[in-house]
Amino acid sequence: MTAVLAVDIGGTTFAAAVVRADRSIVDRAEVPVGADPTATLAALVGRFDLTGVRGVGVGSAGPVHLDLGAVSPVNIPAWRRFPITAVLADLTGGRPVALAGDAQCMALGEHWHGHAPSLLGVVVSTGVGGGLVLDGEPYLGRTGNAGHIGHIAVGAPPGRVRVRGERRQRPRHGPVGARARLDRRHRRAGPRRRRRPR
Template sequence: MHTDLVAALDIGGTKIAGALVDGDGTILVRAQRPTPAQEDGDTVMRAVEEVLEELTASPLWGRAHAVGIGSAGPVDASAGTVSPVNVPGWRDYPLVDRVRATTGNLPVELIGDGVAITAAEHWQGAARGHDNALCMVVSTGVGGGLVLGGRLHPGPTGNAGHIGHISVELDGDPCPCGARGCVERIASGPNVARRALENGWRPGPDGDTSAAAVAAAARAGDPVAVASFERAAQALAAGIAATATLVEIDIAVIGGGVGKAGDVLFAPLRRFLADYATLSFVQRLAVTPAQMGTDAGLVGAAAAALASGAGVTAAGV
């Protein structure tokens, strides 16, 4: 059904991206604005409206029959609201109603950004052909989403699969979420870098203290950098194994900035997974890097809209 188009929004703390996407997942029109993350809620919404106005000005807009939104969370799809941690002006913000008002009352489907990336990876990326998958984003935070029985499983509020806040260390460091020893508190990029610095790693002459710089040092053999990635890998392995044991997934896909570290992350991750995923039904669990790149949020938001917007199914999403 190539005449089918949906609008997609990918809303994060840095940028608000929008697109018109066809039933094959091809992005036909794009628009983007920086997120005024520290401004009041209506100012943030104005940036969303500007993106939508740019899309509605396209001659293709008339073919769009639904809007998909992947937003930084937490989101509440049942209420149509969002409360992104890194956008303080939005707390229980009625995003779905506001987007509907801007788009002439098109149906709107809201999911969390981790779920959106999962939809994209299942439709066109590393989880394609897998009926039961966990997809993770490991970057500034750690998020994720699930595909179960061949379908995206966002859960009632759109947050299912949020693996970053599984506790893998009972008496671990307090996490900003309020719990202790969360996967995110150990495996996110800033925490990988923090641990390396606390243990004596020093950046090069450029002063770069990002997780990418720690990964480069680990590749060069720096033992403190290697150890920080090993610790992140162990936390990810424990979380992935717990998820696999709970719902029987057969593949875990890892994207985000930390996911780009390559063997520095994936080699210890696969080793630790063998220690944690020990039952017969999880022993064959594959772990693989994500494939969708920076457009994953938009493509996933479009997939959710295609799957629900008008009874159209996007390649079994």
């Protein structure tokens, strides 16, 4: 059997599967991130029989740092420039590891299924992400974050730009952050009085 280990690094869940070249899934598992994400990743990979697995592909919540083989998922503060390709290579006996943003992987999958020669794939989950395919090729940009609309600072005042060492990104301005701000405003304002018709 020739297969790869596909790993998905989400904000709240890690998942993995052994996938054959014909895209059939041999085995799969999913676990919550937990208090120690590095230990969670090791335990997840350890669940699989890697016989016949030629390499590892990892799609991660961003931002990603392709030049470093590292990731800094916003919802995993313990991982800032975490060397995920080196860690996964070590956990899988030195197998080669390819890294991309999770939304980039999704966009490429949609392209392979024939949906469009060029597209922007958008993921709305724990966070918001995006990935580009242009004229049939993944467009990653210099750092691997091209098209990653969830990691664009939008109108943040200069004094409120940094969160846990990273630039303020989607959680303040996207649907999750917007909903939280709206809920806080309503709680402060209290119940609204209805106007009586005149």
